[in-house]
Amino acid sequence: MKLTKEYITLIIFLIATTFLSTSQTVVTTGLTGIMADFQISSTTAQWIYSSFLLVLGVMIPTSAFIARRFKIRKIIVYSLILFLIGSIISYVAPSIYVLILGRVIQAVGAGILLPITQIVILRIIPKEKWQVFMGLFGFIIGIAPALAPTIGGFIIDNAGWRPIFLIFSIITFILIIISAIGVKLEFETSDYSLDIASLILCTIGCVGIMFGFSNIAGHGFSLIYVILPIVIGAVALIVFGRRQFNIKAPLLDLRIFKNKYFFFGTMFSAILYFTMCGLNVLMPLFVQSISYYSATESGIVLLPATIIMIVFNFLGAMLAHKFGVRKILIISCLFTIAGYLVMMTYDINSSINYMMFTQILRAIGAGLGLMPIVTWTISVVSGNIEDATAINTTVRQLIGAIGSALSVVILALFAGGTLAHNRVSVSAFGETSLTMAFLAVIMLIIVILFIYDNVEPEEFN
The missing domain is CATH 1.20.1250.20 (MFS general substrate transporter like domains)
Structure with a gap:
């Protein structure tokens, strides 16, 4: 075109x-x-x-x-x-x-x-x-x-x-x-019918899981506010998934998950999003609740990293276009791993400047990886752009919500339940950072085994 x-x-x-x-x-x-x-x-x-x-x-x-x-x-x-x-x-x-x-x-x-x-x-x-x-x-x-x-x-x-x-x-x-x-530009449309049952199941599934995980920080593992919504949401999504394979006009064509490249590309972007959303909660908690800096100083710590990540969102895609997505994603993973490992060196007396500059390592990794993997993942099923985009974005949104909640839970568990200005909480933050680094290692393994530069697109029509 x-x-x-x-x-x-x-x-x-x-x-x-x-x-x-x-x-x-x-x-x-x-x-x-x-x-x-x-x-x-x-x-x-x-x-x-x-x-x-x-x-x-x-x-x-x-x-x-x-x-x-x-x-x-x-x-x-x-x-x-x-x-x-x-x-x-x-x-x-x-x-x-x-x-x-x-x-x-x-x-x-x-x-x-x-x-x-x-x-x-x-x-x-x-x-x-x-x-x-x-x-x-x-x-x-x-x-x-x-x-x-x-x-x-x-x-x-x-x-x-x-x-x-x-x-x-x-x-x-x-x-x-x-x-x-x-x-004025228009694309060809069709009388594609909306399966109401699928929409209801998908809505219950997404709301249940995101609502449940979002409530963990405020309600712990409450039966009513956390466990029940997550269980209902999970069951609804399972029923939704089975229904998509058995109806003529599915809300989402989940058959594209049969393409292993799309599956692992979506998995990579979901794990990356998990760590990114988790980090957005973890760093303010460390800066304010453990190191006892102010909310303004907490914002200052993440601001340069946020700007760097935005810039590398663009640079990552440009570099992937020139050198191939595989090389760029490997570099992305290495920066991400290094960023989380450096976070293990933080202590109660870590300066704002030290945290601010070391956060840039992780931000470069996230920026280099996100747009290249999303684009590559959709490209391997380019005949199903609508479904691929909706599925990939929905999965990231769900996993991101889970990441924000679970990161707090993991940190609190390592800290013995309470965050404070002490060595135990600092150690807990280091162990949580190591957990994030381990997830980045999983991302690296996915790239090495399943992400290639020239994959023939597959259609599921």
Whole structure:
């Protein structure tokens, strides 16, 4: 397919909408103000962000059906309308429950836009340029969650939290007008039917597992809040998986897992995402709860690494395009292993500068690996872009949620249940870091055994 001006315009517009969707970390900076306004606890307030992530995870599996069934312009316009409605509701919310409702509606729109953008890029761009464009996509969408807390903090300090949602509303309204007038490119669609039973099972499965694991930090291994949701979610996903092989129009074509390259590529990206999400919880805990630095200093520790990872999201894809994905992923694993092993040298007196600079090692590894492996994994089943994108993204989302929760559990278990400013907690952090390094070794083994530069794509039609 020739890359025309019309295609490039559509890609730029879609990335702009995705940039808006991924800037949701800005909301976390307003939690303190929201807690004060609504007189609620931090446990309740965190659902403003957690509910968004849960619904996002539920919507992503539907993207394969939506991409096949509806015109691109309709998908974009209606998704943005949902995001606009959610933003307006959040802006005027008189209570925490209305605010959470607004966030849920926002997430429905964002959950459609994120994978659809990736699907469109892979449909439009010639396969030999996938790594380059996906690297650019990863670079741009990585900027939003990195900068949003800083920008949001400035706005909230000067005007409060509600203007955040007013800004979302204005930008979204402008994007709706542009999309309604300017998006003209369309792909072929079909009367692909939606299997309601599969959708319900997938929703129960994703929500159950993410809800259960997300509650571990606050409720331990509670039967009602943790174990029961995880069991229900796991059973629902097993039934969902079996159903996909036995119906004519599956919500997700899971047959592509029969391709061993897709299977192990998805496994690699899931493990990498597990460690990345886990790290985002572990480092603030170490900096604040063990080393007794402030929350601001905790943010400073991770900021340079976050910027480096965003840059290497793009560089990794460019290097994979030039030198082959296998070599780049091996280097990614080595940097990741080294990064976690260095974290074992942290102690109570480790300086902010030392932690800040050593985090860059791990960030280079994560940045080099994520976009190249995602792009390569989808390329090995390039005839099933919609299903491959939805499956790969959903698995990463689920495993990432599990990683965030289990990392805290592992750290607490090694520490004997309580984190404190002592040697036991430091030792526990080192052992948890070693666990992450071991997972990176597993990633390296996967690359050596199953990731190759020239794999013939396979279709399952």
